[in-house]
Amino acid sequence: MKQSMDLGKKHGFLLLLLVGSCLLLLLAMFYSQPQSFWLRNLNWTKMEQPYMLQNVTMTVPRYTNTDPTNESRTDVTLDDTGGRVEEAIETKPICDFSDWRSDICNMTGDVRTQGYNSSTVFFVPPPNTFLSKEQQWSVNAYSQKMYMYNSKNVIVKQLSGPQNAPLCTVDQSNTTAILISFGGPTGNIWHDFTDVIIPLFLASRPLNRDVRFLIINYQQYFLDKFSLILKDLSRYEIINFDEDKEVRCYRHLSVGLLNHKDFSIDPKRAFDGFNMFKFRMYIRSIYSLAMDVDIPYKMDQHPYKKPRLMLMVRSKTRRFLNQEEITEVIKKSGFELVQIEPKKNDNLTELSKLVDSCDVVMGVHGAALTNILFLRTNALMLQVIPLGGSGMDFFANSCYDEPADDMRVRRIDYHITPEESSLLDKYGWDDPVINDPEAIIRRGWNYRQKYYWNEQDVRLNVTRFEPVLVKALEFLKE
Numbered sequence: 001m002k003q004s005m006d007l008g009k010k011h012g013f014l015l016l017l018l019v020g021s022c023l024l025l026l027l028a029m030f031y032s033q034p035q036s037f038w039l040r041n042l043n044w045t046k047m048e049q050p051y052m053l054q055n056v057t058m059t060v061p062r063y064t065n066t067d068p069t070n071e072s073r074t075d076v077t078l079d080d081t082g083g084r085v086e087e088a089i090e091t092k093p094i095c096d097f098s099d100w101r102s103d104i105c106n107m108t109g110d111v112r113t114q115g116y117n118s119s120t121v122f123f124v125p126p127p128n129t130f131l132s133k134e135q136q137w138s139v140n141a142y143s144q145k146m147y148m149y150n151s152k153n154v155i156v157k158q159l160s161g162p163q164n165a166p167l168c169t170v171d172q173s174n175t176t177a178i179l180i181s182f183g184g185p186t187g188n189i190w191h192d193f194t195d196v197i198i199p200l201f202l203a204s205r206p207l208n209r210d211v212r213f214l215i216i217n218y219q220q221y222f223l224d225k226f227s228l229i230l231k232d233l234s235r236y237e238i239i240n241f242d243e244d245k246e247v248r249c250y251r252h253l254s255v256g257l258l259n260h261k262d263f264s265i266d267p268k269r270a271f272d273g274f275n276m277f278k279f280r281m282y283i284r285s286i287y288s289l290a291m292d293v294d295i296p297y298k299m300d301q302h303p304y305k306k307p308r309l310m311l312m313v314r315s316k317t318r319r320f321l322n323q324e325e326i327t328e329v330i331k332k333s334g335f336e337l338v339q340i341e342p343k344k345n346d347n348l349t350e351l352s353k354l355v356d357s358c359d360v361v362m363g364v365h366g367a368a369l370t371n372i373l374f375l376r377t378n379a380l381m382l383q384v385i386p387l388g389g390s391g392m393d394f395f396a397n398s399c400y401d402e403p404a405d406d407m408r409v410r411r412i413d414y415h416i417t418p419e420e421s422s423l424l425d426k427y428g429w430d431d432p433v434i435n436d437p438e439a440i441i442r443r444g445w446n447y448r449q450k451y452y453w454n455e456q457d458v459r460l461n462v463t464r465f466e467p468v469l470v471k472a473l474e475f476l477k478e
Helices: 004-030 034-040 189-207 219-227 229-232 277-288 323-331 349-354 365-372 391-407 424-426 436-443 445-454 461-478
Strands: 058-062 072-076 105-112 122-123 137-141 153-158 176-181 211-216 246-253 310-314 336-340 360-364 381-384 410-415
Touching: 034 336, 105 137, 122 365, 176 189, 189 229, 189 277, 189 336, 189 365, 211 229, 229 277, 277 365, 277 391, 277 445, 310 323, 310 365, 310 381, 310 436, 323 336, 323 461, 336 424, 360 365, 365 381, 365 391, 365 445, 381 461, 391 410, 391 436, 391 445, 410 461
Parallel strands: 122 153, 176 211, 176 246, 310 336, 310 360, 360 381, 381 410
Antiparallel strands: 058 072, 105 122, 105 246, 137 153
16 A cells, blocks of 8 residues: 555656646747747637636737837737737827818827838838738828818828838938928918918927928928028928938928918917917017017107008909009008019018018908018008908908907908999999809809909099098007
């Protein structure tokens, strides 16, 4: 009996030794192979409900477009046969199309660009990380969705792994980049500021010039015209993305810009509560205009000093048909008159100084009124609003009245009557163009643009208009 027990103990010891040796051998094999080897060779079987394999849960990072130091994580649970139940990596979208004005993509990590004949941005996951699938977006880098014509799209690819990424030829990974478009209606100074300069300022100013600009739909005139602003926002050479044959690498890149509102800034969405008044003061500093000064009329104490009115002249649409009469009534009302017709290639340094020397800017609703940006605090904008019902009123208000308020520039709106519109001569009182503008507006933008923006000129009734000039003079004397 005793011998039998001793034999059982010996056999049990040998069995335990054999099992232990097998376990050691398995552990040695496990640590001698990369993790990916075992994942590839497991028998994947998806279960209806997740089960734990020996109470073991594997954890891998979830990489997003946020700062890598703040990355979130997700668990990958294996079923009882070693099968994976969930996706290995789950990522948030890097492109946001939810804003009604703007589309934008933000990427942080390893971002590579390929411009020439490609117009592609690659977002590369970290080494040893593989997404379940690649994602791709086609994004227009112009900042306003309704004006994206004449603007190329950029392809944004979120790769499944680094093995699919083009090799960097220029390493600029120590800086941030912004890829934007000079397409759309640029060349119109209102759109230049509203769609490009203001959104670009808001995106780049907090980066203290440590940002690179990549331009699709590159236009040299734009760089020349706004060179002082662009050089103040970035210390680097601007890249023509259309012609760029390099593969550039960045730590952070944005495609597109957020556009808050027409020719203004929403302080609730801007850095440090930045607003349009501060932007106007920033522009004054860029063009070396005096800061914290009163309007020119009040700066000169000469008893015969007259306030200076700048009349913006148009030569194509919404022209003044009786310009001589208008200039006479302006002078008669006590103003010194300056007349200009702004051009696409105006030198902004010279133009800004001329506008700054004036107390009033007057013009028919249109892009030339953008130059109120160079006026001083408490100067005056006098906007002549053509016929066009609520549609014209809406744009007059959103494009210039509200921005003027935000800039702390005072304003007067003068709404013309049908008798002061050239449309009356062309269509007569019985046409809805004259007697029912709202009916035209309901037909859609193409109709209102045709009649009220493109076909209309203005013949001011100077008798009716003169009291408005008197009121403007009173404002300046306050």
